[in-house]
Amino acid sequence: MTTAQPGILLPVPNLARYLSFSLGDMSRLVECLQALREIADGENTLAGFGLSLVSALGATIPGLKSFPPISAPGLSIDNAPEAAWIWLRGADRGEILHRSRRITRAMTPAFQLDETWDAFKYGEGRDLSGYEDGTENPTGDAAISAAIVGAQQPALAGSSFVATQRWCHNFERFESMPEDDQDNAVGRRQSDNEELDDAPESAHVKRTAQESFTPEAFVLRRSMPWAEGNAGGLMFVAFGASFDAFEAQLRRMVGAEDGIVDALFNFTQPVSGAYFWCPALKDGQLDLAPLGL
Numbered sequence: 001m002t003t004a005q006p007g008i009l010l011p012v013p014n015l016a017r018y019l020s021f022s023l024g025d026m027s028r029l030v031e032c033l034q035a036l037r038e039i040a041d042g043e044n045t046l047a048g049f050g051l052s053l054v055s056a057l058g059a060t061i062p063g064l065k066s067f068p069p070i071s072a073p074g075l076s077i078d079n080a081p082e083a084a085w086i087w088l089r090g091a092d093r094g095e096i097l098h099r100s101r102r103i104t105r106a107m108t109p110a111f112q113l114d115e116t117w118d119a120f121k122y123g124e125g126r127d128l129s130g131y132e133d134g135t136e137n138p139t140g141d142a143a144i145s146a147a148i149v150g151a152q153q154p155a156l157a158g159s160s161f162v163a164t165q166r167w168c169h170n171f172e173r174f175e176s177m178p179e180d181d182q183d184n185a186v187g188r189r190q191s192d193n194e195e196l197d198d199a200p201e202s203a204h205v206k207r208t209a210q211e212s213f214t215p216e217a218f219v220l221r222r223s224m225p226w227a228e229g230n231a232g233g234l235m236f237v238a239f240g241a242s243f244d245a246f247e248a249q250l251r252r253m254v255g256a257e258d259g260i261v262d263a264l265f266n267f268t269q270p271v272s273g274a275y276f277w278c279p280a281l282k283d284g285q286l287d288l289a290p291l292g293l
Protein backbone atom coordinates (compact mmCIF):
# COMPACT_ATOMS: atom_id res chain seq x y z
CA MET A 1 0.00 0.00 0.00
CA THR A 2 1.24 3.49 -0.89
CA THR A 3 0.69 6.42 1.50
CA ALA A 4 2.18 9.84 2.12
CA GLN A 5 4.75 10.14 4.90
CA PRO A 6 2.23 10.57 7.75
CA GLY A 7 4.22 13.23 9.63
CA ILE A 8 3.39 15.71 6.86
CA LEU A 9 -0.28 15.72 7.78
CA LEU A 10 0.12 15.56 11.58
CA PRO A 11 0.19 18.70 13.75
CA VAL A 12 3.67 20.00 14.57
CA PRO A 13 5.31 18.11 17.46
CA ASN A 14 6.67 19.66 20.65
CA LEU A 15 10.28 19.20 19.59
CA ALA A 16 12.05 18.63 16.32
CA ARG A 17 15.42 18.62 14.61
CA TYR A 18 16.27 19.28 10.99
CA LEU A 19 19.28 17.69 9.36
CA SER A 20 20.53 18.68 5.94
CA PHE A 21 23.09 16.76 3.98
CA SER A 22 25.22 17.28 0.91
CA LEU A 23 26.53 14.49 -1.29
CA GLY A 24 29.47 12.41 -0.11
CA ASP A 25 30.86 9.12 -1.38
CA MET A 26 28.33 8.10 -4.02
CA SER A 27 29.77 4.59 -4.34
CA ARG A 28 28.11 3.78 -0.98
CA LEU A 29 24.75 5.36 -1.83
CA VAL A 30 22.58 2.29 -2.22
CA GLU A 31 23.77 0.86 1.07
CA CYS A 32 23.25 4.16 2.94
CA LEU A 33 19.77 4.74 1.50
CA GLN A 34 18.85 1.19 2.48
CA ALA A 35 20.01 1.90 6.04
CA LEU A 36 18.00 5.13 6.08
CA ARG A 37 14.88 3.24 4.93
CA GLU A 38 15.13 1.10 8.07
CA ILE A 39 14.90 4.23 10.26
CA ALA A 40 12.74 6.74 8.34
CA ASP A 41 9.16 5.76 9.20
CA GLY A 42 7.73 8.92 7.65
CA GLU A 43 5.95 9.78 10.88
CA ASN A 44 8.64 10.53 13.45
CA THR A 45 11.42 10.67 10.89
CA LEU A 46 10.59 12.25 7.53
CA ALA A 47 12.95 12.24 4.60
CA GLY A 48 13.26 14.41 1.51
CA PHE A 49 15.78 14.36 -1.32
CA GLY A 50 17.08 17.29 -3.34
CA LEU A 51 18.04 17.91 -6.90
CA SER A 52 21.75 17.23 -6.42
CA LEU A 53 21.04 13.66 -5.30
CA VAL A 54 18.40 13.03 -7.96
CA SER A 55 20.69 14.35 -10.71
CA ALA A 56 23.66 12.35 -9.43
CA LEU A 57 21.52 9.22 -9.72
CA GLY A 58 20.62 10.13 -13.31
CA ALA A 59 16.95 10.17 -12.26
CA THR A 60 14.27 12.80 -12.87
CA ILE A 61 11.55 13.86 -10.47
CA PRO A 62 9.30 16.09 -12.57
CA GLY A 63 8.80 19.36 -10.68
CA LEU A 64 11.90 19.09 -8.47
CA LYS A 65 14.31 21.98 -8.95
CA SER A 66 16.76 24.19 -7.06
CA PHE A 67 15.50 26.84 -4.66
CA PRO A 68 14.93 30.00 -6.72
CA PRO A 69 17.22 32.98 -6.21
CA ILE A 70 15.35 35.64 -4.27
CA SER A 71 15.95 39.32 -4.50
CA ALA A 72 14.39 41.81 -2.15
CA PRO A 73 15.87 45.01 -0.76
CA GLY A 74 18.96 44.28 1.36
CA LEU A 75 18.55 40.54 1.10
CA SER A 76 21.10 37.87 0.38
CA ILE A 77 20.15 34.24 0.71
CA ASP A 78 22.37 31.18 0.59
CA ASN A 79 20.97 28.02 -0.85
CA ALA A 80 21.19 25.32 1.79
CA PRO A 81 22.75 21.98 0.80
CA GLU A 82 20.20 20.16 -1.29
CA ALA A 83 21.03 16.44 -1.26
CA ALA A 84 18.85 15.24 1.62
CA TRP A 85 16.72 16.69 4.39
CA ILE A 86 15.54 14.85 7.48
CA TRP A 87 12.88 16.17 9.84
CA LEU A 88 12.97 14.42 13.19
CA ARG A 89 9.75 14.90 15.15
CA GLY A 90 9.55 14.02 18.81
CA ALA A 91 8.92 14.93 22.41
CA ASP A 92 12.24 14.19 24.11
CA ARG A 93 15.42 16.05 23.24
CA GLY A 94 17.66 13.19 24.29
CA GLU A 95 15.80 10.68 22.17
CA ILE A 96 15.91 13.07 19.19
CA LEU A 97 19.67 13.53 19.62
CA HIS A 98 20.32 9.80 19.65
CA ARG A 99 18.01 9.21 16.67
CA SER A 100 19.81 12.00 14.84
CA ARG A 101 23.17 10.32 15.53
CA ARG A 102 21.82 6.97 14.29
CA ILE A 103 20.50 8.56 11.10
CA THR A 104 23.76 10.39 10.45
CA ARG A 105 25.69 7.15 10.93
CA ALA A 106 23.35 5.34 8.54
CA MET A 107 23.68 8.03 5.86
CA THR A 108 27.46 8.46 6.08
CA PRO A 109 29.58 8.34 3.90
CA ALA A 110 27.17 8.61 0.96
CA PHE A 111 25.92 11.85 2.51
CA GLN A 112 27.72 14.46 4.53
CA LEU A 113 25.91 16.18 7.40
CA ASP A 114 26.07 19.94 6.85
CA GLU A 115 23.50 21.53 9.13
CA THR A 116 21.61 20.63 12.29
CA TRP A 117 18.85 22.85 13.64
CA ASP A 118 16.82 22.14 16.74
CA ALA A 119 13.26 23.41 16.75
CA PHE A 120 10.37 23.51 19.18
CA LYS A 121 6.74 24.41 19.59
CA TYR A 122 6.20 27.82 21.22
CA GLY A 123 2.99 28.11 23.23
CA GLU A 124 0.10 26.59 21.31
CA GLY A 125 1.96 26.96 18.02
CA ARG A 126 3.26 30.50 17.79
CA ASP A 127 6.04 32.10 15.85
CA LEU A 128 8.65 33.66 18.19
CA SER A 129 7.13 37.07 17.38
CA GLY A 130 4.17 35.82 19.41
CA TYR A 131 1.72 35.41 16.51
CA GLU A 132 -0.15 32.15 16.06
CA ASP A 133 1.16 30.35 13.01
CA GLY A 134 -0.79 27.88 10.90
CA THR A 135 -4.33 29.25 11.42
CA GLU A 136 -5.24 29.25 7.72
CA ASN A 137 -3.70 25.90 6.94
CA PRO A 138 -5.99 23.64 4.94
CA THR A 139 -7.26 20.61 6.90
CA GLY A 140 -8.62 17.15 6.06
CA ASP A 141 -9.00 16.42 2.33
CA ALA A 142 -7.99 19.99 1.47
CA ALA A 143 -4.67 19.44 3.30
CA ILE A 144 -4.09 16.23 1.36
CA SER A 145 -4.81 17.84 -2.01
CA ALA A 146 -2.60 20.84 -1.18
CA ALA A 147 0.35 18.83 0.09
CA ILE A 148 0.36 15.41 -1.57
CA VAL A 149 0.76 14.46 -5.24
CA GLY A 150 -2.46 12.83 -6.41
CA ALA A 151 -3.31 9.83 -8.57
CA GLN A 152 -3.19 11.89 -11.76
CA GLN A 153 0.63 11.62 -11.54
CA PRO A 154 0.84 7.86 -10.87
CA ALA A 155 4.66 7.68 -10.74
CA LEU A 156 4.82 10.21 -7.88
CA ALA A 157 1.42 9.67 -6.21
CA GLY A 158 1.69 9.91 -2.43
CA SER A 159 4.89 11.92 -2.50
CA SER A 160 5.22 15.61 -1.65
CA PHE A 161 7.45 18.60 -2.37
CA VAL A 162 8.75 20.64 0.56
CA ALA A 163 10.12 24.18 0.58
CA THR A 164 12.25 25.02 3.62
CA GLN A 165 13.55 28.42 4.62
CA ARG A 166 15.35 29.41 7.78
CA TRP A 167 14.33 32.89 8.89
CA CYS A 168 16.29 34.83 11.48
CA HIS A 169 14.31 37.37 13.51
CA ASN A 170 15.60 40.72 14.66
CA PHE A 171 13.87 40.70 18.05
CA GLU A 172 15.11 44.17 19.03
CA ARG A 173 13.69 45.63 15.83
CA PHE A 174 10.38 43.81 16.33
CA GLU A 175 10.09 44.89 19.97
CA SER A 176 10.79 48.50 19.03
CA MET A 177 7.75 48.54 16.72
CA PRO A 178 4.51 49.93 18.20
CA GLU A 179 1.90 47.21 18.74
CA ASP A 180 -0.25 48.47 15.85
CA ASP A 181 2.70 48.29 13.47
CA GLN A 182 3.42 44.74 14.59
CA ASP A 183 -0.20 43.72 14.00
CA ASN A 184 -0.21 45.50 10.63
CA ALA A 185 2.97 43.71 9.57
CA VAL A 186 1.29 40.36 10.09
CA GLY A 187 -2.29 41.41 9.29
CA ARG A 188 -3.65 39.78 12.44
CA ARG A 189 -4.02 40.97 16.02
CA GLN A 190 -1.57 39.22 18.30
CA SER A 191 -3.93 39.44 21.30
CA ASP A 192 -6.78 37.39 19.78
CA ASN A 193 -5.48 36.26 16.34
CA GLU A 194 -8.31 38.19 14.59
CA GLU A 195 -7.59 39.08 10.97
CA LEU A 196 -7.46 42.87 10.44
CA ASP A 197 -9.85 43.93 7.69
CA ASP A 198 -8.07 47.25 7.24
CA ALA A 199 -4.51 45.85 7.21
CA PRO A 200 -2.19 47.48 4.65
CA GLU A 201 -1.34 45.71 1.38
CA SER A 202 2.10 44.91 2.81
CA ALA A 203 0.60 42.81 5.63
CA HIS A 204 1.89 39.25 5.48
CA VAL A 205 -1.52 37.58 5.38
CA LYS A 206 -2.63 39.93 2.60
CA ARG A 207 0.48 39.09 0.57
CA THR A 208 -0.02 35.37 1.01
CA ALA A 209 -3.86 35.03 1.14
CA GLN A 210 -4.11 31.63 -0.49
CA GLU A 211 -7.53 32.17 -2.08
CA SER A 212 -6.44 35.43 -3.70
CA PHE A 213 -4.19 33.73 -6.27
CA THR A 214 -5.22 32.38 -9.67
CA PRO A 215 -5.16 29.45 -9.42
CA GLU A 216 -5.58 29.38 -5.64
CA ALA A 217 -2.24 28.77 -3.93
CA PHE A 218 -2.70 26.44 -0.96
CA VAL A 219 0.25 24.91 0.87
CA LEU A 220 0.47 22.96 4.11
CA ARG A 221 2.73 24.88 6.50
CA ARG A 222 4.51 22.97 9.23
CA SER A 223 6.92 25.66 10.39
CA MET A 224 8.55 25.63 13.83
CA PRO A 225 10.62 28.14 15.79
CA TRP A 226 14.36 27.52 16.10
CA ALA A 227 16.77 29.07 18.60
CA GLU A 228 20.50 29.05 19.24
CA GLY A 229 21.88 31.09 22.12
CA ASN A 230 19.75 34.25 22.14
CA ALA A 231 19.19 34.17 18.37
CA GLY A 232 16.09 32.62 16.87
CA GLY A 233 13.51 32.67 14.18
CA LEU A 234 11.28 30.43 12.14
CA MET A 235 12.13 27.28 10.27
CA PHE A 236 9.54 27.81 7.55
CA VAL A 237 8.42 24.49 6.09
CA ALA A 238 5.68 24.22 3.46
CA PHE A 239 4.57 20.99 1.82
CA GLY A 240 2.93 21.10 -1.61
CA ALA A 241 1.82 18.84 -4.44
CA SER A 242 4.24 21.05 -6.41
CA PHE A 243 6.28 24.20 -5.67
CA ASP A 244 3.86 26.39 -7.64
CA ALA A 245 1.81 27.71 -4.71
CA PHE A 246 4.88 28.43 -2.56
CA GLU A 247 6.57 30.27 -5.43
CA ALA A 248 3.46 32.35 -6.14
CA GLN A 249 3.35 33.40 -2.47
CA LEU A 250 7.06 34.14 -2.31
CA ARG A 251 6.91 36.25 -5.47
CA ARG A 252 4.25 38.43 -3.86
CA MET A 253 6.12 38.62 -0.57
CA VAL A 254 9.22 40.06 -2.26
CA GLY A 255 7.12 42.50 -4.27
CA ALA A 256 7.81 40.91 -7.66
CA GLU A 257 4.21 41.52 -8.76
CA ASP A 258 3.42 45.02 -7.53
CA GLY A 259 6.55 46.36 -5.84
CA ILE A 260 5.01 46.00 -2.37
CA VAL A 261 7.33 44.06 -0.08
CA ASP A 262 5.92 41.92 2.73
CA ALA A 263 6.17 43.86 6.01
CA LEU A 264 7.59 40.77 7.72
CA PHE A 265 10.90 41.76 6.16
CA ASN A 266 10.92 44.71 8.60
CA PHE A 267 11.91 42.36 11.39
CA THR A 268 12.96 39.04 9.90
CA GLN A 269 14.97 37.73 6.97
CA PRO A 270 15.43 34.38 5.32
CA VAL A 271 19.02 33.18 5.58
CA SER A 272 18.74 29.97 3.58
CA GLY A 273 16.27 28.10 1.43
CA ALA A 274 16.07 24.65 -0.11
CA TYR A 275 13.69 22.39 -2.02
CA PHE A 276 13.22 18.67 -1.50
CA TRP A 277 11.05 15.84 -2.79
CA CYS A 278 9.58 13.60 -0.05
CA PRO A 279 8.90 10.11 -1.39
CA ALA A 280 5.73 8.20 -0.56
CA LEU A 281 5.80 5.18 1.73
CA LYS A 282 5.22 1.76 0.24
CA ASP A 283 4.46 -0.98 2.76
CA GLY A 284 5.76 1.33 5.49
CA GLN A 285 9.11 2.15 3.87
CA LEU A 286 10.29 5.06 1.70
CA ASP A 287 9.40 4.22 -1.90
CA LEU A 288 12.56 5.04 -3.81
CA ALA A 289 11.37 3.57 -7.14
CA PRO A 290 11.07 7.05 -8.73
CA LEU A 291 14.81 7.43 -8.06
CA GLY A 292 15.42 4.19 -9.98
CA LEU A 293 16.36 2.33 -6.76
Ligand code: HEM
Pocket residue numbers: 127129131132133134135136137165167186188204205208209210211219234236246249250253264268
Ligand atom coordinates in the same frame (compact mmCIF):
# COMPACT_ATOMS: atom_id res chain seq x y z
C1 HEM B 1 9.51 34.34 9.41
C2 HEM B 1 8.72 34.06 8.42
C3 HEM B 1 7.24 33.94 8.57
C4 HEM B 1 6.44 34.19 9.65
C5 HEM B 1 6.83 34.69 11.03
C6 HEM B 1 5.09 33.90 9.24
C7 HEM B 1 3.99 34.03 10.06
C8 HEM B 1 2.68 33.89 9.64
C9 HEM B 1 1.53 34.16 10.46
C10 HEM B 1 1.59 34.65 11.89
C11 HEM B 1 0.44 33.91 9.72
C12 HEM B 1 -1.03 34.08 10.15
C13 HEM B 1 -1.66 32.85 10.71
C14 HEM B 1 -1.75 31.70 9.75
O1 HEM B 1 -2.67 31.62 8.92
O2 HEM B 1 -0.88 30.86 9.83
C15 HEM B 1 0.90 33.46 8.42
C16 HEM B 1 0.09 33.10 7.39
C17 HEM B 1 0.56 32.62 6.19
N1 HEM B 1 1.86 32.55 5.77
FE1 HEM B 1 3.48 33.07 6.81
N2 HEM B 1 5.10 33.49 7.92
C18 HEM B 1 6.39 33.50 7.49
C19 HEM B 1 6.85 33.17 6.23
C20 HEM B 1 6.05 32.74 5.20
C21 HEM B 1 6.50 32.37 3.89
C22 HEM B 1 7.96 32.39 3.43
C23 HEM B 1 5.41 31.98 3.19
C24 HEM B 1 5.32 31.48 1.77
C25 HEM B 1 6.12 31.84 0.79
C26 HEM B 1 4.27 32.10 4.07
C27 HEM B 1 2.98 31.76 3.73
C28 HEM B 1 1.89 31.98 4.51
C29 HEM B 1 0.52 31.65 4.12
C30 HEM B 1 0.10 30.97 2.83
C31 HEM B 1 -0.31 32.07 5.15
C32 HEM B 1 -1.84 31.97 5.21
C33 HEM B 1 -2.44 33.10 4.40
C34 HEM B 1 -3.95 32.98 4.29
O3 HEM B 1 -4.42 32.26 3.40
O4 HEM B 1 -4.63 33.62 5.12
N3 HEM B 1 4.68 32.58 5.28
N4 HEM B 1 2.28 33.46 8.41
